[in-house]
Amino acid sequence: MADRSPTIFTRSTYPEYRRILAILRAETVGGALLLIATVTALLWANSPAADAYFALRDFTIGYEPWHLELSLGHWASDGLLAVFFFLAGLELKREFVAGELRSPAKAVVPVAAAFGGVVIPALIYVLVNLGSAGETLKGWAIPTATDIAFALAVLAVINTHLPAALRTFLLTLAVVDDLIAIGIIAFFYSTGLQPLMLLAALVPLALFTFLVQKRVRSWYLLLPLAFATWGFVHASGIHATVAGVILGFAVPVAASGKKGEPAEGLAESFEHRLRPFSAGFAVPVFAFFSAGVALGGFDGMAAALQDPVAVGVIAALVIGKAVGVFGTTFLVTKTTRASLDPSISWIDLFGLALLAGIGFTVSLLIGELSFGSGSAHNDHAKVAILAGSLISALLAAIVLKARNRRYRLVAAEEARDDDGDGVPDVFARG
Structure with a gap:
């Protein structure tokens, strides 16, 4: 009887391949800007002009009756970051409708790996903090997120194919x-x-959904409705970034197909317009206002790393993410009798699992939500996020760099187009 065991990590279709590469290029540039913003914030926050940095971060602007009198730091985390989450909502819906997640056989591994990469780090953090004050347990979710922009920036630096x-x-x-x-x-x-x-937010959300389902692309109609939805959600007590995801889910993925309508779907159109803004401005500005922490020299760093919050975050990012992502992938693969694509080996997966330990944007946000901006635990969590992400990046670079020669051979094979039709031969064969 023929072996019907599924093969995982196989090549996708060529259009999907090109779309993924376009996203990765944008996120790689965003990762570089994210790094610049982070280093700038750290240098400024630890310079003689540190007071000016914190005064800028805490400068308040807005209109209180609408619950919108916020500091610049909060405008960045609650407002600008909603654009990032709007794109996350778009991307997730696209993956489920037309991408890798539409097939249960293909979706089970990355979905399981993502859950493993959340649960194991959270458990490690909780275990480290069980014997400390109960307040530190609030940060259990800090090390659960992977920062795709930083991870891809690391890949670009170590030049892996x-x-x-x-x-x-x-x-x-x-x-x-x-x-x-x-x-x-x-x-x-x-x-x-x-x-x-929350009920009030349903009104502009319903109007926004109606318009986008009718393929209306006019920003002067959609933007005020999106902002109103965001404002009501913010005032409801639910973190305003959730509004970004809900709005993203409302946008249709497929093009209408009607004569005279653009061939590009509305979700794809929004993504092309907003991803440069998100990766090039929104997320770096958030990082600039969130990453700035007064380290206090060597003694301050040593004190920060003695906090169970910091120890838990570092251990969870470096060990928990690698164990969670790799272990879950290995377990699901073996229990379903699946096999790896011939171009992939388990050491590749391990390098990728280490790379998943780079947690930044969402980790910083959850740190602020856990302990409050400016608190000692939050400052220590920031130090730990930076340290854990750096360690994970270095370990991943060691593993992936050692495999770089093999990656170049695979990339060369994927780029071959002997018949000159503009589509690499591996996709034509697939």
């Missing part, structure tokens, strides 16, 4: 990771729920 299937896996893993993080924020970090405000 990671096989396309693994790049797709990394992106899908991060998207599902973001969805889990959004659920965690909505259910565990929302306070003082205001049902009337």
